[in-house]
Amino acid sequence: MADHMSVPGDLDGPCSTLTTTQPESPKIPFHKKILLKVHQLRSNRRLCDVVLRAGDTEIPSHRSILAAVSSYFTAMFTHELMESRQEVIEIKDMPGHVLSSLIDFAYTGDIELNVDNVQEILSASSLLQIHEVQDLCCSFLMKQLDVSNCLGIKTFVEANGCPQKITSDIDRFACRHFQQVAMGTEFLSSSSENVSSLVSSLDLKVSNEEEVYTAVIEWIKQDPEERKTHLPSLLSHVRLPMLSVSYLMEKVDTEPLIRDQPECRDLLDEAKRHHLLPHQRDIRSPIPRFHPRKSTVGILYAVGGKESSESITRSVEIYSLLDDSWTEATGMIVRRQQLGVGVLDGKVYAVGGSDGSLRLSSVECFDPATNFWSFVAPMGTCRSGVGVGVLGGAMCAAGGYDGRSCLNTVERFDPDKNLWSNIAHMSTRRSFPGVAVYDGQLYVFGGNDGTSFLSIVERYDPHINRWLTIPSLNKPRAGIGVAVLGSQIFVAGGNDGTSRLDSVEFLDIRTNAWQTVAPMRSARDGVSLCALGNQLIAVGGINGPSYLRSAELYDPVSNSWEDLKSMQTCRAAAGVAVIKC
Template sequence: MEIENYETNTNGRELGKRFSAHSCLVFDELRRFGQLCDAVIKVDHQEFPIHRAIMSASSPYFRALFTNALDAVEKREVEIPGVTADIMQIIIDYAYTRRATIDEKNVECLLPAADQFLVHGLVKRCCDFLAGELEAQNCIGIHNFARHYFCPNLERVSYRYLMHNFSEVVATSNEYTDLCVEDVFEILSSDDLNVKSEEMAFAALLSWIDYDSENRKCHIPGLLRAVRLGLLSTQFFVEKVKAHPYIKDNEQCKPLVIETLKFLYDLDMDEDKDLDITNPLARPRVPHEVMFVVGGWSGGSPTNIVETYDMRADKWIVCDTGDEGPRAYHGTVAIDKKIYVAGGFDGVEYFNSVRCFDPVTKKWSEAAPMNAKRCYVSTAVLRGCIYAMGGYDGHVRLNTAEQYFPGRNQWTVIAPMNHQRSDASATSLNGKIYICGGFNGQECLNSSEYYDPNTNQWTCFAPMRNRRSGVGVISYGDQIYALGGFNGAARMNTGERYSPLTDTWQTIPMMYNPRSNFGIEVIDEMIFAIGGFNGVTTIFNVECFDRTSEEWFDATDMNIYRSALSACVINGLPNVHDYTHKESKLNRETGKDED
């Protein structure tokens, strides 16, 4: 790993180059040839000739050693205990060149030594290396390592990794079962723990106890309080939790079991009862992904309202972050934690404009406009670029397409599609853009094609089983799903999926609601169909599809009725609390401004 020739402070700000590259080379050459050296560092019977001034410039430790201690100032040789010769060699090399070779074999010894000798730049680079090596099998060890040596940034990064990938950690890491009970409780009780359901948290608790059940089952009363038992189904709690031998045979668990049964019973008796987020039994975890729904047609006119969906609480939150102007029949995508809204229609004007929303700063800005006006546009993201395809410019249905590079803030025209299509829908899978259905000005389409950016070419593939305009298309697993839409006669609740391996479409279970011009996204490994038009009225209903069970489930309705909306998902927002049900409700209750 090559290290740049500058030092940084603990906030990551550049302090400035201590020496020019040429000077570093000269000093290092003098050291290697033993010229003008005025001291020798001895480690493990090995001697390192050095220049006191250079080592003093590299860290406060060496500066104090060579300037404050009278015996060290007078002595030419200084012996330093507690470090190996190999590690001292790296530290000295870094002092002269600001370069170091860091690998998995030396980093665990190098970071403590760099910390001991206050070589802050080297400490940061060791932390950066470890952050880049994070995986399920080592994230707990790295987190504990960072906490022990007070590396706050690495501790924060490794903690986020552990929280986000907790299921994989439990399944694959020996470090989890080696944790002490206090650490297990801290992890399982965290609001940031990313578990699809509390069943996973309970299974993780059992996994830790099972590893040494005779010595650990006594901890079940305390650890059980880390699980949000009120978020479990009554059936699961009665059959799997209450009846488990660890719990059934432990008298200390009975008060919590009784409390939970009463809570679940009250909830079953009143299904419309709002979730009490202040109750520790049912406080939702913080979602790691947030779905944003932007704009659309509502109440006979376009809207600029933005809503977010908190998957853990199954609640929608209206945000105080709407754009300055409304738009519908647009495309919405997320790149690098920013939301881009392209094209659309405000009831009067057809747009080629593109707006960008930053959920961290909560500010809207103007991005470069597309080359064409595009209402009923299809958008997708591939390899960090946005693709906008087809649509209606106020005169004709388009077969043109273009690509946006966020870094250059520039749109570039790409090869046109084989078909004119507006009101289609697009997604990306395995390095290609797939677009399906739509309307060509005369009929609803069942045709489909994909774009390969390597060849700048569109290729038709097997047509859908149904004509679908206002369709929702999304990649899910290794297949393409096409849901709902208008077939020329009625809005549909049917769906089908395409396998690129067999070039065939297969019918899937029907949605509860017929809908066209709705939002579609994948969040928490499920497809969500959001709002739309059912043939009679605009709806606010939301449902989700789980490919594991091949079933549709009702989700909480949006706050407003809307069709012609668009959705996107952002992962890992640093201010995710601003867009969750918990934060929103608490702010309303306290009268606090959410912005």
Template structure:
């Protein structure tokens, strides 16, 4: 079984597992004291548990535990009594507690943590209590998180309880589909989870499915709660078709009189919305209040109205709204690359209409501060960027003179860029992504023609390898990994801007066409969010556009999303997940269109 100590940082992320000895204790002194205890030397008290005797030094246990300090000072200070009997704990656990008091180290395992934590709580051994909580935090899975939260709540481990609750809300789809613990919850707890504004669900259909799974576990006893559970679903955010065909007619709903008023209220709401697309949603109506998104799409810079821009917009996927951010960089930039690493955004290279950049700007959404990172070794406009294992890769581009095949990578811990193996082809205006530990780059322009060639870089062997060419030449292409394939969308083939797309299957080394986008576009932003591909802005051959659409690989269909506030091409985008100040980047009024309204 795994056994280790884990420290958890303030943001809830874990560092590498390691055995920890508190720095204020000298290792040598701890060893001496432990030897004295084992030999019974200088011991001034005996703890008895289940008939077993443990000679100890009162001062050592008092330093570790307020419980023992109070016990020894209040019970023994006025007497010469040396022996104390402890109940409510096993001799084996008491032995571990005493060893921890002397050495400040122990081994926590899945087998002993459920005994150690209550004991640490009982005797107020706060260092051990924290280590047990940290261990459990790093053991959380969708299958056990509800049990861990209940355990933490029972022993008033508030931070662990909050972390477990956050995990449930962020991963609710995995939790309700795989966890038997979810099925054991009382209705109050189910309502608490499914009714939360912070519930991370792509659509409200998932919430209805979670309700049904919980009721189906014990339908005779639970179907009477259906009306209460329906109130946790934002029914006004369902499509009318789904509500009529799945919710309204379901036997649990149809056979429960208390559901009738909910059905009538929702049907009226959806009917009014369908009749008037411009009608503003009543945000006070709980039927339509959007959930808070757990990831935010940032779009930075681009080319608009004949000049570059520094505008930053964020997309609230739950409200289907774009928000203009006030925290813009000092200077405009277009034809750049943007990536997010550990909730920090890096804006790489680009062009401002006069100067070709090798500079790298850094934006921290949590602090809303911009700063400068080390510049690249080469100026790179039309650059392709990707992130693999926390390392930022910048490939190709145009430095004002030549189209490049060089590539370099950025190590954040040293704040340095270094060249690595050049690509097989010169590429500017290409697009890069990562899949299965490799960096793929597709299309682009070599100074003479638009390219259909593609290659990937394997970091383990420091080598670029060509793959089957795309079916179409694509410069200004959008490339992204999705559902185990590489998708290449849009771009310029040398004659026209395209709305076609194709996907590459690494297993078969072949390309296949996918459904066409609504809008032809090149030099657009592309990102993955909510299990969909988003194509954002770009140039359609006549003008820059602000149109946004998203592709669902499951249904193999494109859907319209709300337009950006600014027409722009040569923009770049990234997604930041789990921001502590997510409220600063979402739509404040929380009004909502149908997030998946297909164009007629």
């Protein structure tokens, strides 16, 4: 990276309309010719009407030029200030060579910046309100940004009134490189305000919350007597409830800095209760530490689906909540729509579905470690419109359509034995149901029995191998998305036989009752739904005339949906799954 550059200002513009018969040469814009001529006059001390003095340096200038480039001089020369009548104006606390560079810029639009002078020039241009130079200095500093200096640069640009976007860009850089930043001496010597701003960010890129906790404790230990008063505030920004129980007990609970302060012990007790009483977790809590950071929620896989009325895809895309971006992943071996998708041992399984001609019994498995799909044992029955849930280290495929009738049969896949076996039948035949797992039990919602759309909900208890009927959906629907947040199971979109739906309802397991929440921004039949952290992502579907590639996010804290970056491919009746980081 270059450590200096000559930076041109924005002085280009329309050329003079004069013509010439001389040999062609690069044309200098008329206004720049004028400025260069005025600069020559200034260099010869001709027609100057003011002298700026900084220390032993005197700089003859023209008031009109200074006022045109600097709000500071505009105010000085156009108001009844003493300086407006002085022939020599003293500029205090500014090196002469820095002032000279800035006045040269006023006449030429050029200034040389390097690592040795950029801080002086930025400070001086901020004082004199020469905004173009401020912007050039900020751009130069951004090019020098690295993990060893980003926090210092942030402090400096904030002190010199740089645009908020610059500060935001530096924050984003520091968050994306937090692991390296936190290991540097600049972090350890940084202010409590800088540390707080960093560790409170939802966009902090970390593998786990342990990294954040460790960084805070290491910062305190650099000067414990002086800094320990900041620990309760900083620890409140660490998402202690997201730490494992073993880490809380073995690391946090035994840390003397934590044990010595009641406020810190209260935060630790709060995190312990989060683990001990999972049924009392409130997904609508506005307190940030009860919600995981974007970088730790996992990666969403959108698998297969129907792109259009004629096209079924084998493609796969993955979504990062931190980046709000979709990227193409390795495609399946077989084209599939109306499939079920589940995750076992960090691997994605694509189950059954339809290739447009046949109902499928085949099952594929994607291993992120090898980046390959491979076949595993097929189901005993072909199933399109199948619902899939992972229960106790095994995967269950419920219902579906075999080409002749809707099914009430359920199969269980044991990945260790690579074997499917039958479990108890559901009481109701159904294709296109929604499936979820909560507290070791399998829930199946709605669907279509071949004649009507269903609101019936069943729950499977593996301990007694039996299905039980529980309160029905508020509205019959098939082609739905289902996902679990806290102790609530959400059901979104689908089709009720009359229209495609945008409505969303949830079953509160604690009360065994249904409630509605804000509808999605778009009706989505054949929608895929999953939880990322404490939020929901609705992916694809069909809204009537169009197959959708859009996605939207539900925030239970605000009870609202917002649009996310769209997929590259339209997908209806696809499958989604999340692999944890």
